[in-house]
Amino acid sequence: MNPVKLTFKNRKGLDLAAHLYMPLDQNPRFYAVFAHCFTCSQNFSAVKRISTSLSQQGIAVLSFDFTGLGWSDGEFVDSTFSSNISDLLDASDFLEKEYEVPKMLVGHSLGGAAVLYSSFELASVEAVVTIGAPAFPGHVKNLFKDGISKIKEKGSAEVSIGGRPFRVSKQFLEDLEQKPLEKMLKNLKKSILIMHSPQDEIVGIQNAAEIYNAARHPKSFISLNGADHMVSKKSDSEYAGEVIASWSKRYVSLDKTDENLYDTEGNQVKVRLSGPGFTTEIKTPHHHMIADEPIEVGGDNLGPNPYDFLMASLGSCTAMTLKMYAERKQWKLNEVTVFLNHDKVHLKDSKNPSEKESKVSRFTRLISLEGELDEEQRQRLLEISNRCPVHRTLEEDIVIQTLLKKE
Numbered sequence: 001m002n003p004v005k006l007t008f009k010n011r012k013g014l015d016l017a018a019h020l021y022m023p024l025d026q027n028p029r030f031y032a033v034f035a036h037c038f039t040c041s042q043n044f045s046a047v048k049r050i051s052t053s054l055s056q057q058g059i060a061v062l063s064f065d066f067t068g069l070g071w072s073d074g075e076f077v078d079s080t081f082s083s084n085i086s087d088l089l090d091a092s093d094f095l096e097k098e099y100e101v102p103k104m105l106v107g108h109s110l111g112g113a114a115v116l117y118s119s120f121e122l123a124s125v126e127a128v129v130t131i132g133a134p135a136f137p138g139h140v141k142n143l144f145k146d147g148i149s150k151i152k153e154k155g156s157a158e159v160s161i162g163g164r165p166f167r168v169s170k171q172f173l174e175d176l177e178q179k180p181l182e183k184m185l186k187n188l189k190k191s192i193l194i195m196h197s198p199q200d201e202i203v204g205i206q207n208a209a210e211i212y213n214a215a216r217h218p219k220s221f222i223s224l225n226g227a228d229h230m231v232s233k234k235s236d237s238e239y240a241g242e243v244i245a246s247w248s249k250r251y252v253s254l255d256k257t258d259e260n261l262y263d264t265e266g267n268q269v270k271v272r273l274s275g276p277g278f279t280t281e282i283k284t285p286h287h288h289m290i291a292d293e294p295i296e297v298g299g300d301n302l303g304p305n306p307y308d309f310l311m312a313s314l315g316s317c318t319a320m321t322l323k324m325y326a327e328r329k330q331w332k333l334n335e336v337t338v339f340l341n342h343d344k345v346h347l348k349d350s351k352n353p354s355e356k357e358s359k360v361s362r363f364t365r366l367i368s369l370e371g372e373l374d375e376e377q378r379q380r381l382l383e384i385s386n387r388c389p390v391h392r393t394l395e396e397d398i399v400i401q402t403l404l405k406k407e
Contacts, residue, residue: 002055002274008094010067010087017071018042018064018091021055024272024283028060030252032104033091035111036063038140041070046108046231053241056281058288059248060099064091077167081114081137088118103127103252106244109203109229113137113181119190127251129193129244132229134203135181135210185214191251192219195240202229220247238302311340314363317390325384332372339366363394
């Protein structure tokens with residue numbers, strides 16, 4: 001199952017609950033740590049969707065519950081912003097000991113401020129991503145400003161945050177005040193991606209501008225236009241995950257190469273479907289891809305459906321074969337476009353057209369050739385299209401052997 005449930009101990013000896021989202025091939029490009037928002041948990045929908053999206057792009061993600069939240073031990077009233085930072089450092093230590101050092105930190109809301117501070121102490125971290133983060137951690141006090149005087153008077157008080165009761169200590173407030181980000185950011189030599197919604201009503205968009213202006217290059221900003229602070233819409237959180245994965249390819253160095261094109265059991269391609277819906281991960285020797293079904297049949301439409309992939313295979317093989325042949329002949333073929341369709345048709349010699357067995361799959365290819373080609377050359381290329389390896393495979397008698405993997 002993905003993710004894998006884990007626990008690790010923080011420096012105070014408390015067990016912190018975590019999820020590790022692993023890529024399909026169990027051989028990540030690199031590891032990352034995700035820090036959730038204030039009073040949230042690793043089970044928050046945006047955390048799960050972004051972590052899943054990153055794992056589908058080959059990045060392993062450890063998300064965990066801060067002290068006193070979710071399934072982690074401890075009391076929230078005993079936590080501070082500084083303890084969140086130390087929990088992040090402990091999560092990084094856990095990854096280093098059990099798996100590999102993290103190279104990227106991702107933080108949402110107050111978790112975004114926490115990852116900026118934590119990255120200072122983690123030499124292995126090359127990239128930091130904030131989502132809806134405040135430029136000043138003390139901003140979080142606005143969530144319970146009506147209870148601040150009571151907290152200061154009594155040392156701690158129960159306040160309502162997002163409709164849920166939390167006991168907040170005076171120490172937590174004081175700790176927030178002592179953590180200005182601006183001076184720290186000027187000395188942070190990490191690549192930074194700042195993601196924020198202009199419609200964020202909890203942490204205003206001006207916070208993103210302050211972080212961006214204070215940070216050093218390389219720094220990037222992505223507007224999550226239309227998203228709320230919690231990035232609660234599925235499309236918004238999935239988009240965030242896709243952008244982070246793409247951005248990381250430029251700013252996170254990779255120690256690994258694709259020397260091992262097959263897994264330990266000699267498989268070329270691996271496919272995994274886990275969780276709700278039909279979103280399916282595909283790992284080839286060099287690439288991660290997604291297959292899915294249309295929304296109208298219960299899918300999320302995050303990728304091509306299986307028949308689209310099959311037609312894409314035939315079409316791309318056709319185009320490559322024609323390109324190779326034209327280059328060998330030194331013909332001026334500038335561009336190949338292949339249009340494909342698939343349907344079921346009755347066999348011409350079928351005695352009973354009503355039987356399912358009387359139908360066969362038909363792939364229709366329409367090929368457009370651009371270049372200085374005469375009619376004879378065009379006709380020859382049409383003939384060559386039928387010799388592409390995928391075409392030949394589809395016309396062969398195919399044997400598919402299916403076995404159950406021993407657990």
